Amino acid sequence: MTIKNSNIEHFKDTLQREGLRLTSQRIAILEDILASEEHRECDDILFSLRSNQISVSRATVYRTLEILEKGGFVRKMNIGDGRFRYENKLPKPHHDHMICLECGRIIEFVDQEIEARQVHLTKQHHFKLVRHIHQLFGICEDCQPAAANKGV
Amino acid sequence: MTIKNSNIEHFKDTLQREGLRLTSQRIAILEDILASEEHRECDDILFSLRSNQISVSRATVYRTLEILEKGGFVRKMNIGDGRFRYENKLPKPHHDHMICLECGRIIEFVDQEIEARQVHLTKQHHFKLVRHIHQLFGICEDCQPAAANKGV
DNA sequence: ATTTATATTGAGACTGAGTCTCAATAAAGC
DNA sequence: GCTTTATTGAGACTCAGTCTCAATATAAAT
Ligand SMILES: [Mn+2]
Ligand SMILES: [Mn+2]
Ligand SMILES: [Zn+2]
Ligand SMILES: [Zn+2]
Numbered sequence: 001m002t003i004k005n006s007n008i009e010h011f012k013d014t015l016q017r018e019g020l021r022l023t024s025q026r027i028a029i030l031e032d033i034l035a036s037e038e039h040r041e042c043d044d045i046l047f048s049l050r051s052n053q054i055s056v057s058r059a060t061v062y063r064t065l066e067i068l069e070k071g072g073f074v075r076k077m078n079i080g081d082g083r084f085r086y087e088n089k090l091p092k093p094h095h096d097h098m099i100c101l102e103c104g105r106i107i108e109f110v111d112q113e114i115e116a117r118q119v120h121l122t123k124q125h126h127f128k129l130v131r132h133i134h135q136l137f138g139i140c141e142d143c144q145p146a147a148a149n150k151g152v
Numbered sequence: 153m154t155i156k157n158s159n160i161e162h163f164k165d166t167l168q169r170e171g172l173r174l175t176s177q178r179i180a181i182l183e184d185i186l187a188s189e190e191h192r193e194c195d196d197i198l199f200s201l202r203s204n205q206i207s208v209s210r211a212t213v214y215r216t217l218e219i220l221e222k223g224g225f226v227r228k229m230n231i232g233d234g235r236f237r238y239e240n241k242l243p244k245p246h247h248d249h250m251i252c253l254e255c256g257r258i259i260e261f262v263d264q265e266i267e268a269r270q271v272h273l274t275k276q277h278h279f280k281l282v283r284h285i286h287q288l289f290g291i292c293e294d295c296q297p298a299a300a301n302k303g304v
Numbered sequence: 305a306t307t308t309a310t311a312t313t314g315a316g317a318c319t320g321a322g323t324c325t326c327a328a329t330a331a332a333g334c
Numbered sequence: 335g336c337t338t339t340a341t342t343g344a345g346a347c348t349c350a351g352t353c354t355c356a357a358t359a360t361a362a363a364t
Contacts, residue, residue, distance in 0.1 A: 019310095019311080020311075020312090021310095021311055021312070021359080021360050021361070022360080022361095023311090023312065023313080023359075023360075024359095025312085025313075026312090041350095042350080042351085043350095055314095056313090056314090057313070057314045057315075058314090058350095058351090059313080059314065059315085059316095059351090059352080059353085060312080060313060060314075062350095062351065062352075063312085063313090063352095078230070078232055080230060080285070082321095082322095082349085082350070083349095083350065083351090084350085084351085098273075098274060098277060098279050100279075101282060107277055107279065109273055109277075111269050111273055113265065113266075113269050114265075114266050114269050114270075117263050117265050117266050117269075118266075118288055121250075121261050121263055121288070122250060122288055122290060125250060125259055125261075125292075125293065126292075126293035126296075127250050127252075127259065127288070127290050127291070127292055127293065128290045128291040128296060129288055129289075129290040130253060130289050130290040130291065131289050131290075132286070132287060132288045132289060133232070133285060133286070133287045133289075134284070134285070134286045134287075135284060135285045135286075136270055136273070136274055136279070136281055136284045137281075137282050137283050137284060137285075138274060138279050138280045138281040138282040138283075139279070139280040139282065140277075140278075140279055141277065141278040141279065144278075144280060171339095171340080172340075172341090173330085173331050173332070173339090173340055173341070174331080174332095175330075175331070175340090175341065175342080176330095177341085177342075178341090193321095194321080194322085195321095207343095208342090208343090209342070209343045209344075210321095210322090210343090211322090211323080211324085211342080211343065211344085211345095212341080212342060212343075214321095214322065214323075215323095215341085215342090234320085234321070234350095234351095235320095235321065235322095236321085236322085
């Protein structure tokens with residue numbers, strides 16, 4: 001495999017710790033995710049696998065994504081379109097998302113001031129912060145002329 | 153009606169502008185929403201109406217909520233549990249939400265610094281900001297002892 | 305290498321929030 | 335009151351995601 005083999009080893013360890021088994025389907029799914037930088041839904045991954053002649057069932061993709069999420073390999077997110085999306089979490093530090101309402105493009109951002117204010121605000125309320133969602137919806141640079149023509 | 157009648161008038165105007173009709177069901181749904189401060193899902197509203205001997209169909213509640221959202225009477229939100237929630241938007245300025253993972257309690261907050269940073273960040277990317285979601289998930293003050301006992 | 309115990313898989317049934325259809329009903333304007 | 339047409343409710347439908355279960359594959363033991 002050209003994809004970093006250490007990730008597969010790490011996955012194997014994670015599985016073993018839970019009494020789970022390393023199967024060809026699980027490896028294929030993880031490799032497909034590691035090879036992508038995108039925020040993909042289940043079927044994107046499924047079709048990507050199939051286009052590489054790898055046949056896996058949709059149920060197995062969902063089941064594996066759940067394991068990968070728990071193991072910290074994958075981030076599961078929801079941009080409000082009724083489907084979950086998954087992104088390769090390994091190479092990336094925490095970030096949030098700007099989402100273009102026109103073309104679906106996703107721009108990643110982080111802001112330490114915002115992160116700090118979140119901590120501050122939750123402390124004020126004696127609230128123990130576990131995780132957060134911060135999504136900025138709007139029109140990306142490329143879509144602004146197009147959107148203006150439609151009157152957005 | 154004890155609920156502000158001006159709101160019903162305003163609703164009537166909104167409907168008329170779209171060629172829609174003011175029906176007893178629509179009035180009942182709006183009044184139920186105006187009487188609540190909570191972030192409720194469709195069935196909460198439906199059962200609340202039924203407990204007041206008002207029988208409306210689920211489809212009509214959904215249909216009315218859509219009109220109310222477009223008209224700015226109601227805010228539709230999603231806290232990631234697979235259902236939409238609706239809150240009375242009229243008396244409140246913009247705010248975001250802290251959500252307790254243990255009891256579901258919702259604490260509202262606003263922070264002008266965060267709001268300003270959002271504008272700044274989107275400008276940097278030449279992204280036209282339309283709306284945003286900012287949700288802080290964690291354990292509320294009341295649930296912290298209970299959560300500690302469970303090992304959270 | 306064979307055997308054994310059990311985790312995993314795929315096909316398709318199932319779930320549940322939300323939407324759609326359509327015949328019956330009700331609002332609004334005349 | 336009459337006419338036009340928007341609205342309603344019942345239930346069919348959609349679709350992402352979950353569950354079931356018999357067949358299969360893994361990994362450990364022998
Ligand atoms: Mn991302
Ligand atoms: Mn709120
Ligand atoms: Zn765009
Ligand atoms: Zn709580």
